[in-house]
Amino acid sequence: GENVGLHLPTLSVQEGDNSIINCAYSNSASDYFIWYKQESGKGPQFIIDIRSNMDKRQGQRVTVLLNKTVKHLSLQIAATQPGDSAVYFCAERSQAGTALIFGKGTTLSVSS
Amino acid sequence: DSGVTQTPKHLITATGQRVTLRCSPRSGDLSVYWYQQSLDQGLQFLIQYYNGEERAKGNILERFSAQQFPDLHSELNLSSLELGDSALYFCASSVAGGPLDEQFFGPGTRLTVL
Numbered sequence: 001g002e003n004v005g006l007h008l009p010t011l012s013v014q015e016g017d018n019s020i021i022n023c024a025y026s027n028s029a030s031d032y033f034i035w036y037k038q039e040s041g042k043g044p045q046f047i048i049d050i051r052s053n054m055d056k057r058q059g060q061r062v063t064v065l066l067n068k069t070v071k072h073l074s075l076q077i078a079a080t081q082p083g084d085s086a087v088y089f090c091a092e093r094s095q096a097g098t099a100l101i102f103g104k105g106t107t108l109s110v111s112s
Numbered sequence: 113d114s115g116v117t118q119t120p121k122h123l124i125t126a127t128g129q130r131v132t133l134r135c136s137p138r139s140g141d142l143s144v145y146w147y148q149q150s151l152d153q154g155l156q157f158l159i160q161y162y163n164g165e166e167r168a169k170g171n172i173l174e175r176f177s178a179q180q181f182p183d184l185h186s187e188l189n190l191s192s193l194e195l196g197d198s199a200l201y202f203c204a205s206s207v208a209g210g211p212l213d214e215q216f217f218g219p220g221t222r223l224t225v226l
Contacts, residue, residue, distance in 0.1 A: 104154045
């Protein structure tokens, strides 16, 4: 079935450290993945996406890695800042084509 | 600010009641999506509209219904409310509702059913 989940519900890091947030997915037919950031009291905000024909994509301070062999997705945040504190969700496009299937989220806490 | 607006911000009601949540998409976006976020189920897709027509349906209960109006705003109607319907309801919009279109989320409506 379609199920996107995250390995750890919480992650605590120090300011300046690099953060790695992991996600495992079960649907090998999924071909598009997205990372979202949700700050308290706000809706999810797009961070970065990746298609299944790629294994790495970089943005500003963020990198997404996709390992299709083990159905694993990760988000790396370089030089983590207090403003990065939020809940991070990975999501995949459903087999219907347009709906997003979200994992349960990882809460990132950054201390200074 | 994503450009998607939702009203009301908070809603408190009783079991058995009916409520309507409203969403205005970003200017120029033709497609609207509704999601429910609860503590136990996480973020779940409910339904999508494109230019007034239903495009995709997810885990939406029969007690819930939605529509998109000619001015492209959308309403989500929740009836015969139960305690378990308490959740955050998000609306998102995208330009054309395609599978690779970025979805922009509104701030959500927090529904509390007592």
